[in-house]
Amino acid sequence: MNSDRKKIYMDYAATTPLSRDVLDKMMPYLTEEFGNASSVHSFGRNTRAAVEKAREQVAAVLNCEKGEVYFTSGGTESDNWAIRGFAHKNRKKGSHIITSQIEHHANLHTCKRLEKEGLRVTYLPVDEYGILRLDALKDAITDETILVSIMFANNEIGTIQPIKQIGDICRQNNIAFHTDAVQAVGHVPIDVKDMNIDMLSLSAHKFYGPKGVGALYVRKGIRLDNLMEGGAQESAKRSGTYNHPGIIGLGYAINRAAEHMEAEAKRLAVLRDRLVKGILENISDTRLNGHPEQRLPNNANISIEYVEGEAMLLHLDFAGIAVSSGSACTSGSLDPSHVLLAMGLSHGTAHGSIRFSLGEDTTEEDVDYCVGTLKNIVERLRQMSPLLG
Secondary structure, three states: OOOOOOOEEOEOOOOOOOOHHHHHHHHHHHOOOOOOOOOOOHHHHHHHHHHHHHHHHHHHHHOOOHHHEEEEOOHHHHHHHHHHHHHHHOHHHOOEEEEEOOOOHHHHHHHHHHHHOOOEEEEEOEOOOOOEOHHHHHHHOOOOEEEEEOOOEOOOOOEEOOHHHHHHHHHHOOOEEEEEOOOOOOOOOOOOOOOOOOEEEEEHHHOOOOOOOEEEEEOOOOOOOOOEOOOOHHHHOEOOOOOHHHHHHHHHHHHHHHHHHHHHHHHHHHHHHHHHHHHHHHOOOEEEEOOOOOEOOOEEEEEEOOOOHHHHHHHHHHOOEEOEEOOOOOOOOOOOOHHHHHOOOOHHHHHOEEEEEOOOOOOHHHHHHHHHHHHHHHHHHHHHOHHHO
16 A cells, blocks of 8 residues: 555544553553562552552442452453353352343353353344344343343444343342443443443453453452462452553553543544435445444444445555454354344345444544545445446
């Protein structure tokens, strides 16, 4: 690609750049403040104090106690620990788990693994907007149900689930409720107490923090199997030397996101709506996937008929625009997105879907350039499409 060509990043849902502010806070702990946070000397105590400050920052944003925050390597580890750890520790109470058909693979693959171990899992359907039906959840609950795991906001379509209502149902039935909030934390308000959330997964690199670090909120009283054995880190539940630069970066990043959340969400929602309107009005046979209003402020998943999502992605990339395609899952399969299929889209329509996710550096000019470029690309691809021959 020509280095002088305009480059626009619209894949913030995949990862965000590390904020310079956050990096500045991390730098001392990558160099002179190198002490092991588990050591009792001054080097270790200084580092441990910074780790605990990060724990307090996470707790403040989620409205929980600092002792309920456990640091992990990211969202996938947090999901695995929450679901498997709870299922194994509470097997005597029951062997039934409820989740949805549109979860992240960190959830779905974990549930499939548990099924092989003898547990029963119900995968609830969603409606045409990707919203879980609360009556279906109520109907699925049995005396054996011990855990419900439903993601806060979908990573592909941006739809936000009725989390508080789900939490209320779980609390009324004495069932633990876990939510994968990786896409939501730092972008929409979350109060684990008000929403009756018992466990919550998050990852720093989704809100301008470092990669390879995340957290799992576990309400006091919820019992999990230890993730790893070894030392006494994380209350002896997740042993291993602290990634203290990453943890400190997570703390500052989540605090920074919370401070700017309201204003940034409004700004991004305006840009997102401009992008959606521009595409739907200028390109025929297009549709917005997900709920039109109950969605993340920066996510727009669009289906464009008669063209392949991968082809659009590659042409956009050549034009300097980075987006994601929903036409293939992470396994490398040629099958379209499991999320879009669960919403009732045909294979053809699902194959022609791409996700735009906006962020701090996105401008109105970027959005307009993207719409115009996409329009030209679709026109060229449709001229070559056998479906329009």
